[in-house]
Amino acid sequence: MIGIGIDTGGTCTDAVIFDTKSHKVLSQSKTLTTRQDLKVGILRALGGLDQDLARNASYISLSTTLATNACVEHKGGRAKLVFIGVNPQVVKKMGGEYGLPPMGDIYFMKGDAGQPDSLENTPDWQKFEEDIVQDFRDFDSVAIVQMNPKYNDGEYEIKAEQIIKKTLGLPCVRGYDLFQELNVQKRGATALLNARLLPVMEDFFDSIEGSLAELGLDLPIVIVKSDGSIMSREFAMSRPVETLLCGPAASIIGAMELSKYQDALIVDMGGTTSDVAMVKDGIPVTSESGISIGEWKTMVKGVSIDTFALGGDSAVKYKRGQLYLDNRRCVPLCMAASQYPKMRKALKTLVLMDRPFDYPAHEFFMLVSLPTNLDKYTPSERKFIQALEDGPLIYREAAAAIGTSPHVLNMKRLEDEGTVIRIGMTPTDVMHVYGDYTEFDSEASRMGAAYLSAVTKGTPAEVCKEIYDLTKCRLYSNLVRIFMKYETGRDLNLQECEDLEKLTAYIFRHSGQNLADFAIRPVFSTPSKLIGIGAPTKIFLADVAKLLGTEADFPQDGKVANAIGAAMGNISTECVIKIEPYKGIKSSYLTYIISGGHETYSLPDYDDALVEAKKTARQCAIQRSRQQGAVGEVEVEIEVKENTYQRNKYALAEIIETLVIARAISEKE
Known part of the structure; x- marks a missing residue:
């Protein structure tokens, strides 16, 4: 059977035509993900395939890291959480352990179905209907979760949904529809995340369908679940949370198909995140208790994948003259400047000033998409959006556009929603300086390095080496943490992670020195092999594998492993x-x-x-x-x-x- 596999990541969109019987890639294509309009990038990727072969395909199977990235970057639609019969003090005591929002952002009402009916326990539906008119008006969707729903088959959730749809017309997610486990806070986090991901998945499918229509392809659409199996478009539209590790799960399937190793740690570094999974005897290790991504702890079952913020597009920041990698992705200077050449003039002016600023003066703001409803934004936010409609603005100019100082400029809400994104220096820019990857505007990358040299008091060459070292060090530290997790059978706590990060940073910084220079030297090593997939992985993983005393395999078609994995699922x-x-x-x-x-x-x-x-x-x-x-x-x-x-x-x-x-x-x- 011939199928099309397509993977939409935070940076690149990959497409393959794959023969599931011969296990061969018949055609492949890679292009940039166009976040402002996903359809553009998807259409380019599909258009880059052999169209005669594409017309003979039986289906199109999708994978994407959009849900994963939304979790890591705290993005997605605005969703309200309603808890029915849940004790607020218990939620407060847990302190957001499951990724729940602050107490003031959760609507609590009575109604524990597991307790005898009484006046104190009966939901006040009239008050609820009155409250939501004011409290829920700025939200795009609502997640509804009740305590002990099995005792009345989720009756309170159904009633609350009916009232919300009748009064506000908002889409609702009922927690008992998703999962039936007892842990109400974990069920709440899962339902809330599902609600936040509804617009993300809707945009994705609209882009896929529009692209297929333009190419004249009429194919059934399926998408990879977090456990590596697949589901229909209709099922995924109501349960987008099932795609949480959709992209990483597809990459595991693709890596196992391509690599010679049966026992290994699979490392997939993309633009925004790195995804790591353990394979034993050719079978991925699975997560029985539910997937965790960042602060979110969910009930979604899937392959055991550790996702952390590290990719080719990780933002390079500075504080008191020291560089560090941020958890958020930004658009690399080289990519943005190739699309907006006028950025070079702003960068050149900044470099000629030859002085550092307390704020990230080398960063730009770019409008990702124009919101359909501007009324829900503040006057400053609306003015900021309007200022960016003609193209990106460097930090100082962006602040001036709304009449504020760059030292106090704060557009966090617009960034969290994905309406606005920053452009800045990244490891991808260093790749362009070094010549490891030269697809875009290398001159913009060099100017970014020149500005950061003024910040650090070092040379541009030293800045580039430091950025590469920061990337390798974070990768090394996280791989050691993951190996320790599998060795001990538990996640490291916060203090242990901080201590390990300091130790691995020390080991990495001194790894090139002679052993005779040490009285004692800590070393982490592993017998497990590493499988590297994803475009930037080979650049950084080879040195990390050497430091861990092991080998790394970089399969020939590893750069499109996600799309291959998507095409293979059942x-x-x-x-x-x-x-x-x-x-x-x-x-x-x-x-x-x-x-x-x-x-x-x-x-x-x-x-x-x-x-x-x-x-x-x-x-x-x-x-x-x-x-x-x-x-x-x-x-x-x-x-x-x-x-x-x-x-x-x-x-x-x-x-x-x-x-x-x-x-x-x-x-x-």
């Missing part, structure tokens, strides 16, 4: 049904509660409950496969896990919970 779904024994407070009568499907019910006999749970799990898995785009026969495997508890060595073990897991595998449409 539909795979899982449904978990839970059986729990329950004894009433005033009765010794034992019954078994069955939950996790569309409704919660109980049966008095365990064997009968197990039969029904298997039946429900099978039906649920098949239904989800159909929703994700499966056609034809669906194969289902059933697994039963009984969790028991033994009071003492003399007592019989009691079943406290039974999990019935149905896994369905099928081919895409």
Whole structure:
């Protein structure tokens, strides 16, 4: 079968035509991602493929890091979180551990379905309807999550959605529709993130469909899930959170297809993030507890991927004359200047001044997209947007455009939303100075390095070396952290991460010195091989692999591994049904509660409950496969896990919970 795989990353969009039977790339294309209009970049990537082969394709499969990058960069649509029956003090005590917003940004209302009905516990729907008119007017979507939804099948969530849609017409995400696990705060974080990603995914699919229409291609559209399987466009539109690690998951599949190593750490460095995954015996290590990205902890199941902010487009910042890498992406000077040549004049003027500024004077602001509703912005924000409509403005000019000082200029909200993005010095610019990559305007990169030399009191050559070293050092530090996580079976806490970062920085800085110069020298080494994919990876990973005492493989088609992985996926779904024994407070009568499907019910006999749970799990898995785009026969495997508890060595073990897991595998449409 011939399929088209396309990956839209933060910097580049890759496309391949892949033969799944012969495992060969028949045609490939790479172009820049055009964030202001995704369709432009996608159309270029698809247009760069062999069009005769493209017309013979059976489907188009997508992967993207848009959701991943939105999490890392704190971007996305404006979404409001509603908690029903959740104790505000419990949420406050957790201190945003799951990525939840500040307390004042969450709407709390009564309604714990697990508690007896009472006046103190009944939702006040009239007050809710009155409050949302004022409180929710500046939001694009709403996430609704109730406490103990299994006791009334999410009835309160459904009621709240009806009121919001009737009153405001906003799209809603119901937490119980997404996941049925008990942890309400984690479910809240997952639902809120899903709501924030709705406009991101909508723009992405609109761009794909528009591009296919222009090329005259009528193909079924599927997209990679975080576990490496695929789902239909319709399913992904309602559950964009399932694409959280869509791009990284595709890169793992592609890397395993291309590399000779079966036991390795896969390292994929893109423009915004680096994604790392462990492969054992040719099988990716999976995350059972749910995916975590940055501060977000979710219930999304997927391959165990560690994503951290490091890429070719990581912004180079400075503080008190010292350079450092920011977690956010910015547009490299070389890329922007090739599109807006007038930037060179502003950079040249800055360099001729031969003096550093407290603010990032070498950075520009650029308008990514013009908002459809300007009324929700402040007068300064509207003026700033208007000033950028004619093209990027260097920092000082951008501040002057709204009548403020560059020392106090703050457009954080516009940057967080992705309406405005900065242009600045990046590792990609250093690649252009060194000649490692020369696709764009190298002169702009050299002027950026010249300005930073005034900041650091060093030469431009020293500035470039420092930026490369900062990139390699962060990569080295994170790979050591990830190896330690797999070795210990747990994530390092904040203090441990800070200590490790200091130690790895020390090791990296002194790695070129003679061993005789040390009384004792700390060393981290690993027997695991490294697989490097992604355009900038080879530049930085080779030295890091040497420092770790191992080898790195850089597959020939590694630069389009994500698109290859997207083209190879199959539909795979899982449904978990839970059986729990329950004894009433005033009765010794034992019954078994069955939950996790569309409704919660109980049966008095365990064997009968197990039969029904298997039946429900099978039906649920098949239904989800159909929703994700499966056609034809669906194969289902059933697994039963009984969790028991033994009071003492003399007592019989009691079943406290039974999990019935149905896994369905099928081919895409």
